[in-house]
Amino acid sequence: MGAREPIVIKPDDIDPRFDWERGIPSPGHGAVDFEERVDFRRLHRYRLARARRALADSDLGALLCFDNNNIRYLTSTSIGEWARDKVARYALLAGDSEPHLWDFGSAAAHHRLHAPWLPRESCHAGMVGLRGTVPPSAGFMRRAAEEIKDLLEANGVADMPLGIDIGEPPMIFELQRLGIEVRDGQQTLLDAREIKNRDEMTLLNMAAAMVDGVYQDIFEALKPGVRESDIVALANKRLYEMGSDDVEAINAVSGERCNPHPHNFTDRIIRPGDQAFFDIIQSYMGYRTCYYRTFNVGRATPVQIDAYKKAREWIDAAIQMVRPGVGTDQIAALWPKAEEFGFANEMEAFALQFGHGLGVALHERPIISRLISFEQPIEIKEGMVFALETYCPAQDGISAARIEEEVIVTNDGAKVITLFPAQELPVANPY
Secondary structure (H helix, E strand, C coil): CCCCCCCCCCCCCCCCCCCCCCCCCCCCCCCCCCCCCCCHHHHHHHHHHHHHHHHHCCCCCEEEECCHHHHHHHHCCCCCHHHCCCCCCEEEEECCCCCEEEECCCHHHHHHHHCCCCCHHHEEECCCCCCCCCCHHHCHHHHHHHHHHHHHHHCCCCCCCEEECCCCHHHHHHHHHCCCCEEECHHHHHHHHCCCCHHHHHHHHHHHHHHHHHHHHHHHHCCCCCEHHHHHHHHHHHHHHHCCCEEEEEEEEEHHHHCCCCCCCCCCECCCCCEEEEEEEEEECCEECCEEEEEEECCCCHHHHHHHHHHHHHHHHHHHHCCCCCEHHHHHCCCCCHHHHCCCCCCCCCCCCEEEECCCCCCEEEEECCCCCCCCCCECCCCCEEEEEEEEECCCCCCEEEEEEEEEEECCEEEECCCCCCCCCCEECCC
8 A cells, every 4th residue: 555645634633832921721620611721622633633643654554552541642531540550441543534442341332422522433342351361262352353454454554554552462463463564653652642732731730730739738747757658648638639530659758768769658657857758640631740849857957958959950950951952862961970879870870860751641752861862862842741850869878859840841941830839948847
């Protein structure tokens, strides 16, 4: 089959960039008749148009998605945290067609009733084995592969490669058995998700506003005798009360656990003078936060304050560098080498001086790191949204400071959307 004709994207499918002279909105979470908030149908058209354009620009004929983040991006559907690790749902975007969705049992019937932006005939019940619990010999994967092959043929792309984002080997083998050439489709979908429209920016800003509020609660609750796990419980409760659809993870790290960073939480009791940092990873309407803050409990020592100042200097330098046309290598070069803050190499220090895109996934483009960015630089573009995070161990050998800011790339620089005060080290409940 020859090359396809370029897809023409209608003006109302991709709206113009936001008017940067105005603030990024952070509206209430309910629908109202007296102001425009998030337009979810515009959001669906935009995401689908981006995916179609990325597909047309690739060598692929179709995209088969098992990654829930990509499924949501293509179909504007979700069945919640339950589906996170089941590999139970999948979607197909073939050529210029509407996406087809195979969902878990009765969820398909629910979509036919409540998701009118998807053609009824595109919503199917499907199941390929629940990560092997139902063995491939039962034939569900073979049946799914044959159904996918029929749709590829119906859309004239059966002789073109099929891109898959993630997949179980038996499913890939069934597609190959039918003569389908399977390739990596994740890069194509990351191309699509790279630039956010006004609705995505608004949702990301709303998600960040929720965490602003949670940090106020943490600041007030942080005192001797409280456990790391108590703070995690407090944050989960508050986020779900505010409308979070998934609290993916909360790091709560205090005292001697700060150095090196363990990326978790425990039941450790917080003590006077502890340095403590937290990361809140959650989503609102599918759009994620990754938002660190560091506090001291009651009092702070000079070395703890110094560590915080250094972490702040490193992140401020990165924010100042952000603008369209800058390379991720230029930002990474501003940060200290791994050996300069106590680690053997950049792999061991990965994600401590770090930047990563945010959207329907926690990690999108661009990735910014001394481990990657010098060899694989990416150009910063208007409309990207990403987090920048820094880490500095204290000279006492146990404490450390961790700061993270989320930024939207405007036409002339970065706009920070994580607003809980962090220019100076906050001391909770001082005495």
